[in-house]
Amino acid sequence: MSSNSKLKTSAFVASHGAAPARRLQNSKLAKLVTALLDWFAKNARDLPWRRTRDPYAIWVSEIMLQQTQVKTVIPYWERWLRELPTITAVAKASPDKIHKLWEGLGYYTRARNLQKAAKQIVEKHGGIFPQNYDGVLALPGIGRYTAGAICSIAFNQPTPILDGNVIRVLTRIFGIAENPKEKETNAQLWKLAEQLVSHAKTRRSQRKTFSKNFAAFAPLREAGWCSLLNQSLMELGALVCTPRNPQCGVCPVKKLCVAFRENRVNELPNLGKREAATARHFVAFVAERNGRFLVRQRPAGVVNADLWEFPNVEIDPVRSSSPAKRDKSAHYSGKNSQSRVMSAAAVQKLDPEIALAAEQLGFGAYEVKPLCTIKHSITRYRITLEAFQTQLGRTSHTNSSKAGVWKTPAQMQQLAFTAAHKKLASAAFDCILSAR
């Protein structure tokens, strides 16, 4: 609660007593629940996981939606459910299949935990998703938010949810100025989320007037109030109470919203100072021979474990010679930028770190030429992947699985690559194979 609201509440409590203050809060919660449920009935999006009450399908959607947008998730969710229609199918799938179905969604630990949890459900619950909140929370990869979402959406239990969307909605409606990451404020937000869903549970009316009267909404019409209330909070945060340019004019709870009334919408939530992004620079080498490429699988226990990539190493991102400068001043033997070949000696002369990287990976003795530079951001990292094409002799890199294995493009399509290396593979196919 903002210091302003806290003052108002304490002044009210001082002059009227705690019971009326509680009644005031209860009346606001009841109005909020009604407004949110009415709005959701008319504005709920037709999302594929809303066409089912199957806890397995809802669980998969909740895990995929962590850190990922709805429109990105839809085709992944549909393909996953098609390929792995049951929890037992997930438990039995090969890790390669799990990674391939997740390829491009990022944060692969989510997929590995899904499989670990599926195995536990098969072993301990006979393949039936547990309905007990503590049992759900005990599964790998399921935290308080996800357990609350599954238990409320699938089983209509009054379990609260609090993610980024709900934090934004609640801090604005209740005018909470403190940082939601602070322990006390976070606990206050969980309490509000719990009070809201508990109010929904006590709602007597059974009337639900979904405006879009099509078959897809049958599961929603049959859903209970706790399920609908939590989904309405998520939906309001996604469609109306957005981080930038919230649509307060059409918001169903604007009359109850402290931030709107006090013109503080853009100040909330107070997330404190953003951590500065960290630059990271990787150098990768694309070796091709007879239409096959040298690729390797990342080991277990590291970031992006078990995914595939081109041989690469991380180098210091702050160097005297940036890729652009290096490109201009390099001693190339070719005529145009596509075909310029930079000898290993030239690379060494220009940038010892690139030469050292080539040496470390066993490419030091071969000619290399710039292929492409791929940039992407993940969490707080700004990543540059600078790729070079190289050639290898007949006997090199053939017997060491640590160095990599030779794969055709068709074989590579069956493997799960990290996002940056998937882009690099496309660039390699275009620049090296298509150019022939």
Ligand code: SF4
């Ligand atoms: Fe969010 Fe504006 Fe609605 Fe308040 S009135 S909940 S700030 S969209």
